[in-house]
Protein backbone atom coordinates (compact mmCIF):
# COMPACT_ATOMS: atom_id res chain seq x y z
CA UNK A 318 0.00 0.00 0.00
CA UNK A 319 1.18 3.50 -0.88
CA UNK A 320 1.14 6.23 1.75
CA UNK A 321 1.58 9.77 0.46
CA UNK A 322 1.28 11.91 3.60
CA UNK A 323 2.56 10.81 7.02
CA UNK A 324 1.38 13.34 9.62
CA UNK A 325 3.24 13.46 12.93
CA UNK A 326 0.98 13.98 15.94
CA UNK A 327 2.38 14.36 19.46
CA UNK A 328 1.29 11.22 21.35
CA UNK A 329 0.32 13.21 24.45
CA UNK A 330 -2.21 15.51 22.77
CA UNK A 331 -5.77 14.22 22.63
CA UNK A 332 -6.80 17.35 20.76
CA UNK A 333 -4.23 16.91 17.99
CA UNK A 334 -4.89 13.19 17.71
CA UNK A 335 -8.61 13.86 17.22
CA UNK A 336 -7.77 16.57 14.71
CA UNK A 337 -5.36 14.27 12.88
CA UNK A 338 -8.03 11.59 12.58
CA UNK A 339 -10.19 14.06 10.61
CA UNK A 340 -7.25 15.12 8.45
CA UNK A 341 -6.54 14.10 4.85
CA UNK A 342 -3.24 12.43 5.81
CA UNK A 343 -2.95 8.84 4.55
CA UNK A 344 -1.25 7.93 7.83
CA UNK A 345 -0.75 9.47 11.26
CA UNK A 346 2.46 8.90 13.18
CA UNK A 347 1.58 9.10 16.88
CA UNK A 348 4.83 10.31 18.36
CA UNK A 349 6.31 9.05 21.62
CA UNK A 350 9.77 10.45 20.91
CA UNK A 351 10.98 14.01 20.35
CA UNK A 352 7.65 15.83 20.52
CA UNK A 353 6.90 14.45 24.00
CA UNK A 354 8.53 16.00 27.09
CA UNK A 355 10.38 13.67 29.49
CA UNK A 356 7.77 14.06 32.24
CA UNK A 357 4.92 13.13 29.88
CA UNK A 358 6.30 9.89 28.43
CA UNK A 359 3.99 7.64 30.42
CA UNK A 360 0.93 9.78 29.75
CA UNK A 361 1.74 9.74 26.04
CA UNK A 362 2.14 5.98 25.98
CA UNK A 363 -1.25 5.39 27.61
CA UNK A 364 -3.00 8.00 25.50
CA UNK A 365 -1.52 6.57 22.30
CA UNK A 366 -2.55 3.02 23.18
CA UNK A 367 -6.09 4.16 24.02
CA UNK A 368 -6.35 6.17 20.81
CA UNK A 369 -5.26 3.17 18.74
CA UNK A 370 -7.80 0.94 20.47
CA UNK A 371 -10.57 3.45 19.89
CA UNK A 372 -9.69 3.70 16.19
CA UNK A 373 -9.45 0.20 14.84
CA UNK A 374 -10.87 1.01 11.41
CA UNK A 375 -7.77 1.97 9.46
CA UNK A 376 -9.27 1.67 5.97
CA UNK A 377 -8.94 5.38 5.18
CA UNK A 378 -6.00 6.30 7.35
CA UNK A 379 -3.31 4.12 8.87
CA UNK A 380 -2.10 4.66 12.42
CA UNK A 381 1.62 4.29 13.13
CA UNK A 382 3.63 4.96 16.29
CA UNK A 383 7.11 6.44 16.58
CA UNK A 384 8.83 4.89 19.58
CA UNK A 385 12.01 6.06 21.25
CA UNK A 386 15.27 4.79 19.72
CA UNK A 387 16.30 1.25 20.63
CA UNK A 388 19.29 2.40 22.72
CA UNK A 389 16.88 4.36 24.94
CA UNK A 390 15.34 2.32 27.79
CA UNK A 391 11.96 3.94 27.01
CA UNK A 392 11.76 2.13 23.68
CA UNK A 393 10.61 -1.27 24.98
CA UNK A 394 7.83 0.07 27.22
CA UNK A 395 6.78 2.27 24.26
CA UNK A 396 6.58 -0.78 22.05
CA UNK A 397 4.81 -2.96 24.62
CA UNK A 398 2.13 -0.29 25.07
CA UNK A 399 1.73 0.56 21.38
CA UNK A 400 1.29 -3.04 20.27
CA UNK A 401 -1.77 -3.35 22.53
CA UNK A 402 -3.52 -1.03 20.07
CA UNK A 403 -2.43 -3.01 16.99
CA UNK A 404 -0.76 -0.13 15.15
CA UNK A 405 -0.29 -0.52 11.40
CA UNK A 406 3.39 0.02 11.95
CA UNK A 407 6.25 1.39 14.02
CA UNK A 408 8.46 4.30 13.03
CA UNK A 409 11.97 3.64 14.32
CA UNK A 410 14.17 6.71 14.80
CA UNK A 411 17.96 7.05 15.07
CA UNK A 412 18.68 3.78 13.34
CA UNK A 413 22.37 2.93 13.01
CA UNK A 414 22.07 0.04 10.56
CA UNK A 415 19.76 -2.73 9.37
CA UNK A 416 20.60 -4.60 12.60
CA UNK A 417 18.36 -2.15 14.50
CA UNK A 418 15.47 -2.80 12.12
CA UNK A 419 15.93 -6.55 12.46
CA UNK A 420 16.05 -6.28 16.24
CA UNK A 421 12.76 -4.38 16.22
CA UNK A 422 11.30 -7.03 13.91
CA UNK A 423 12.22 -9.71 16.48
CA UNK A 424 10.62 -7.73 19.31
CA UNK A 425 7.49 -7.27 17.22
CA UNK A 426 7.21 -10.97 16.56
CA UNK A 427 7.22 -11.75 20.28
CA UNK A 428 4.74 -9.00 21.09
CA UNK A 429 2.39 -9.95 18.23
CA UNK A 430 2.24 -13.50 19.55
CA UNK A 431 1.52 -12.22 23.05
CA UNK A 432 -1.30 -9.99 21.75
CA UNK A 433 -2.77 -12.61 19.45
CA UNK A 434 -2.04 -10.47 16.40
CA UNK A 435 -1.06 -12.08 13.15
CA UNK A 436 2.71 -12.44 13.00
CA UNK A 437 4.24 -9.96 10.56
CA UNK A 438 1.24 -7.64 10.58
CA UNK A 439 3.11 -4.71 12.16
CA UNK A 440 5.24 -2.94 9.56
CA UNK A 441 8.35 -0.80 10.04
CA UNK A 442 9.28 2.64 8.71
CA UNK A 443 12.83 3.56 9.66
CA UNK A 444 14.43 6.98 9.89
CA UNK A 445 17.65 5.85 8.30
CA UNK A 446 20.02 8.82 8.53
CA UNK A 447 19.91 10.42 11.96
CA UNK A 448 23.29 9.26 13.26
CA UNK A 449 26.83 9.65 11.91
CA UNK A 450 27.23 5.86 11.85
CA UNK A 451 24.10 5.47 9.75
CA UNK A 452 25.81 7.15 6.80
CA UNK A 453 28.34 4.30 6.68
CA UNK A 454 26.01 1.30 6.94
CA UNK A 455 23.51 1.46 4.09
CA UNK A 456 25.01 -1.72 2.60
CA UNK A 457 23.78 -3.69 5.65
CA UNK A 458 20.22 -3.41 4.34
CA UNK A 459 21.26 -5.39 1.26
CA UNK A 460 22.67 -8.18 3.44
CA UNK A 461 19.16 -8.97 4.65
CA UNK A 462 16.55 -6.81 6.29
CA UNK A 463 13.17 -7.84 7.67
CA UNK A 464 10.40 -7.63 5.11
CA UNK A 465 8.41 -5.70 7.69
CA UNK A 466 10.45 -2.73 6.48
CA UNK A 467 8.07 -1.03 4.05
CA UNK A 468 9.22 2.59 4.24
CA UNK A 469 12.40 4.52 4.84
CA UNK A 470 12.94 8.22 5.36
CA UNK A 471 15.90 10.39 6.16
CA UNK A 472 16.44 13.23 8.58
CA UNK A 473 18.67 16.27 8.56
CA UNK A 474 18.23 17.72 12.04
CA UNK A 475 19.47 14.97 14.32
CA UNK A 476 22.09 14.11 11.71
CA UNK A 477 23.47 17.66 11.91
CA UNK A 478 23.86 17.28 15.67
CA UNK A 479 25.49 13.87 15.29
CA UNK A 480 27.95 15.18 12.67
CA UNK A 481 28.88 18.21 14.77
CA UNK A 482 27.44 20.56 12.15
CA UNK A 483 26.12 23.94 13.29
CA UNK A 484 23.71 24.05 10.34
CA UNK A 485 22.64 21.67 7.59
CA UNK A 486 22.02 24.23 4.85
CA UNK A 487 24.02 26.65 2.78
CA UNK A 488 23.08 30.07 4.21
CA UNK A 489 23.34 31.70 0.75
CA UNK A 490 21.13 29.31 -1.26
CA UNK A 491 19.13 27.60 1.48
CA UNK A 492 19.97 24.22 -0.09
CA UNK A 493 21.08 21.24 1.98
CA UNK A 494 24.86 20.86 2.33
CA UNK A 495 26.69 17.82 0.97
CA UNK A 496 26.41 15.35 3.87
CA UNK A 497 22.65 15.84 3.93
CA UNK A 498 22.26 15.43 0.18
CA UNK A 499 24.34 12.27 0.51
CA UNK A 500 21.96 11.03 3.24
CA UNK A 501 18.98 11.81 1.01
CA UNK A 502 20.45 10.02 -2.01
CA UNK A 503 21.50 6.97 -0.01
CA UNK A 504 18.07 6.75 1.61
CA UNK A 505 16.44 6.81 -1.83
CA UNK A 506 18.76 4.20 -3.32
CA UNK A 507 18.64 1.90 -0.30
CA UNK A 508 14.87 2.04 0.01
CA UNK A 509 14.45 1.24 -3.68
CA UNK A 510 17.03 -1.54 -3.48
CA UNK A 511 15.11 -3.31 -0.71
CA UNK A 512 11.68 -2.54 -2.15
CA UNK A 513 10.65 -0.12 0.57
CA UNK A 514 8.88 3.18 -0.04
CA UNK A 515 11.37 6.11 0.04
CA UNK A 516 9.71 8.94 1.96
CA UNK A 517 10.72 12.61 1.66
CA UNK A 518 11.88 14.62 4.64
CA UNK A 519 9.73 17.10 6.52
CA UNK A 520 9.50 20.80 5.58
CA UNK A 521 9.59 22.49 8.99
CA UNK A 522 8.38 25.91 7.79
CA UNK A 523 4.80 24.62 7.93
CA UNK A 524 3.09 27.86 6.92
CA UNK A 525 4.98 27.98 3.62
CA UNK A 526 2.90 25.70 1.41
CA UNK A 527 4.58 26.90 -1.78
CA UNK A 528 7.94 25.74 -0.54
CA UNK A 529 6.32 22.46 0.54
CA UNK A 530 4.83 21.88 -2.91
CA UNK A 531 8.11 22.66 -4.66
CA UNK A 532 9.95 20.30 -2.32
CA UNK A 533 7.39 17.52 -2.87
CA UNK A 534 7.70 17.85 -6.64
CA UNK A 535 11.50 17.81 -6.39
CA UNK A 536 11.29 14.67 -4.22
CA UNK A 537 8.87 13.01 -6.59
CA UNK A 538 11.06 13.70 -9.62
CA UNK A 539 13.95 12.09 -7.75
CA UNK A 540 11.98 8.93 -6.96
CA UNK A 541 10.54 9.51 -3.50
CA UNK A 542 6.94 8.57 -2.78
CA UNK A 543 5.23 10.65 -0.14
CA UNK A 544 6.44 12.95 2.57
CA UNK A 545 6.46 13.48 6.30
CA UNK A 546 4.17 16.27 7.59
CA UNK A 547 4.15 18.01 10.96
CA UNK A 548 1.08 20.19 10.53
CA UNK A 549 -2.41 19.25 9.30
CA UNK A 550 -2.26 22.02 6.71
CA UNK A 551 0.51 20.17 4.88
CA UNK A 552 -1.31 16.91 4.10
CA UNK A 553 -3.47 18.02 1.16
CA UNK A 554 -0.51 19.63 -0.58
CA UNK A 555 1.52 16.46 -0.17
CA UNK A 556 -1.32 14.21 -1.38
CA UNK A 557 -1.82 16.37 -4.43
CA UNK A 558 1.88 16.60 -5.29
CA UNK A 559 2.39 12.83 -5.11
CA UNK A 560 -0.71 11.98 -7.13
CA UNK A 561 0.07 11.72 -10.86
CA UNK A 562 -1.97 14.28 -12.79
CA UNK A 563 -4.42 13.28 -15.56
CA UNK A 564 -1.95 14.62 -18.14
CA UNK A 565 0.87 12.51 -16.73
CA UNK A 566 -1.32 9.41 -16.73
CA UNK A 567 -2.48 10.09 -20.31
CA UNK A 568 1.10 10.59 -21.47
CA UNK A 569 2.29 7.40 -19.76
CA UNK A 570 -0.63 5.49 -21.28
CA UNK A 571 0.30 6.82 -24.71
CA UNK A 572 3.88 5.54 -24.33
CA UNK A 573 2.62 2.12 -23.25
CA UNK A 574 0.10 2.00 -26.12
CA UNK A 575 2.58 3.04 -28.81
CA UNK A 576 5.03 0.34 -27.71
CA UNK A 577 2.22 -2.22 -27.58
CA UNK A 578 1.15 -1.27 -31.10
CA UNK A 579 4.71 -1.68 -32.38
CA UNK A 580 5.95 -5.02 -31.07
CA UNK A 581 9.62 -5.65 -31.71
CA UNK A 582 10.56 -1.97 -31.65
CA UNK A 583 12.94 -0.93 -28.89
CA UNK A 584 12.99 2.79 -29.68
CA UNK A 585 10.11 4.94 -30.80
CA UNK A 586 9.52 8.62 -31.57
CA UNK A 587 6.46 10.24 -29.99
CA UNK A 588 5.75 13.92 -30.63
CA UNK A 589 9.33 14.48 -31.74
CA UNK A 590 10.96 12.84 -28.71
CA UNK A 591 12.80 9.54 -28.44
CA UNK A 592 11.42 6.87 -26.11
CA UNK A 593 13.07 3.55 -25.29
CA UNK A 594 12.93 0.85 -22.61
CA UNK A 595 13.68 3.00 -19.53
CA UNK A 596 10.88 5.36 -20.56
CA UNK A 597 8.50 2.45 -21.01
CA UNK A 598 9.44 1.22 -17.54
CA UNK A 599 8.85 4.70 -16.08
CA UNK A 600 5.47 4.85 -17.83
CA UNK A 601 4.48 1.50 -16.32
CA UNK A 602 5.67 2.70 -12.87
CA UNK A 603 3.58 5.85 -13.13
CA UNK A 604 0.45 3.95 -14.18
CA UNK A 605 0.91 1.47 -11.36
CA UNK A 606 1.43 4.29 -8.82
CA UNK A 607 -1.69 6.01 -10.12
CA UNK A 608 -3.73 2.80 -9.75
CA UNK A 609 -2.47 2.24 -6.20
CA UNK A 610 -3.36 5.81 -5.23
CA UNK A 611 -6.85 5.45 -6.73
CA UNK A 612 -7.38 2.41 -4.53
CA UNK A 613 -6.75 4.60 -1.44
CA UNK A 614 -10.27 5.92 -2.03
Ligand code: COA
Pocket residue numbers: 324325326327332333334336337348351352519547548549
Ligand atom coordinates in the same frame (compact mmCIF):
# COMPACT_ATOMS: atom_id res chain seq x y z
N1 COA B 1 -1.54 17.07 14.22
C1 COA B 1 -2.84 17.33 14.47
N2 COA B 1 -3.31 18.56 14.74
C2 COA B 1 -2.41 19.57 14.76
C3 COA B 1 -1.05 19.36 14.50
C4 COA B 1 -0.62 18.04 14.24
N3 COA B 1 0.67 17.77 13.99
N4 COA B 1 -0.41 20.53 14.55
C5 COA B 1 -1.34 21.45 14.83
N5 COA B 1 -2.55 20.89 14.96
C6 COA B 1 -3.84 21.55 15.23
C7 COA B 1 -3.73 22.48 16.41
O1 COA B 1 -4.07 21.82 17.60
C8 COA B 1 -4.75 23.54 16.05
O2 COA B 1 -6.05 23.04 16.30
P1 COA B 1 -7.01 23.78 17.35
O3 COA B 1 -7.06 25.21 16.92
O4 COA B 1 -8.29 23.05 17.20
O5 COA B 1 -6.34 23.57 18.67
C9 COA B 1 -4.67 23.61 14.53
O6 COA B 1 -4.11 22.37 14.11
C10 COA B 1 -3.82 24.74 14.04
O7 COA B 1 -2.57 24.66 14.63
P2 COA B 1 -1.55 25.90 14.56
O8 COA B 1 -1.96 26.95 15.53
O9 COA B 1 -1.41 26.31 13.16
O10 COA B 1 -0.19 25.26 15.01
P3 COA B 1 0.40 25.22 16.49
O11 COA B 1 1.19 26.47 16.68
O12 COA B 1 -0.69 24.92 17.47
O13 COA B 1 1.36 23.99 16.46
C11 COA B 1 3.33 22.69 16.07
C12 COA B 1 2.59 24.00 15.76
C13 COA B 1 4.57 22.61 15.21
C14 COA B 1 3.69 22.67 17.55
C15 COA B 1 2.36 21.53 15.76
O14 COA B 1 2.03 21.61 14.40
C16 COA B 1 2.88 20.15 16.09
O15 COA B 1 2.74 19.73 17.22
N6 COA B 1 3.41 19.42 15.10
C17 COA B 1 3.88 18.08 15.28
C18 COA B 1 5.24 18.09 15.92
C19 COA B 1 5.83 16.71 15.95
O16 COA B 1 5.15 15.71 16.12
N7 COA B 1 7.16 16.65 15.77
C20 COA B 1 7.85 15.40 15.75
C21 COA B 1 8.29 15.01 14.39
S1 COA B 1 9.54 16.03 13.71
Ligand code: MG
Pocket residue numbers: 351474475
Ligand atom coordinates in the same frame (compact mmCIF):
# COMPACT_ATOMS: atom_id res chain seq x y z
MG1 MG C 1 13.88 14.25 15.64
